[in-house]
Amino acid sequence: MFRCKQFVVNQTNCAMKVNTDSMILGSWAKPNQSAHILDIGTGTGILALMMAQQSLASAKITAIDIDEGAALQASANVEASPWPTKIAVQHTKLSDLAADNTFDFIVSNPPYFDQVKGHSHAYNSQSDTREQARQTVSLTPAHLFSFVIEHLTSTGEFYCLYPFTRESEITDLAAEIGLVTNRILRVQHNDQRPPYVTVFCMSKQHKKSVIENLVVRDETGDYSSPFKALCRDFYLRF
Secondary structure (H helix, E strand, O other): OEEEOOOEEOOOOOOOOOOHHHHHHHHHOOOOOOOEEEEEOOOOOHHHHHHHHHOOOOOEEEEEEOOHHHHHHHHHHHHOOOOOOOEEEEEOOHHHOOOOOOEEEEEEOOOOEOOOOOOOOOOOOHHHHHHHHHEOOOOOHHHHHHHHHHHEEEEEEEEEEEEHHHHHHHHHHHHHHOOEEEEEEEEEOOOOOOOOEEEEEEEOOOOOOEEEEEEOEOOOOOEOHHHHHHHOOOEOOO
């Protein structure tokens, strides 16, 4: 059980648990006046719930997951939240969403570990399901970006994250498909270590490029002041 200030996330039946990365992504991604929001690979439903807390009361959020257990868990978390009618959870593949669906805000914490060559899974256990949730075999960046370019409105924004070591690869691939990287957040565990993950804000429009850095923990090992400020609306202890 993961408790936030306005909602609770039960994650017993989800392969991928709520972690610092998802909290950073959900806190940094601002839906503002967005009316139609999509969460791709919702898992526990954490990002959809964070978007529900931050968005217009009239906003409609679609949260999808390819894993049935995750979709059921997310549905239960949504039903128990303050926004049971604002979020619609679907157990479906990205390719099965209606072709005419458009969104002015899309967020995704996608799988980003490449599958080991010659290694395959039936995904019939909890560990195998977690492996599927982590590996790009189920949703490659090219597949994800191609969907976004087709379903994002002309003024909409798309947020995602990938390992820092893939930052150039991701921005180049997005550009090839037609997405412009407008903002980047490079995340470090502490100021003695290099960034380990990059959060991206992309759109179809060219805007002033902004690069930010976030250090999660300070020299004492506690959460840093910038991290607390970013995630204050959600973490109980901040």
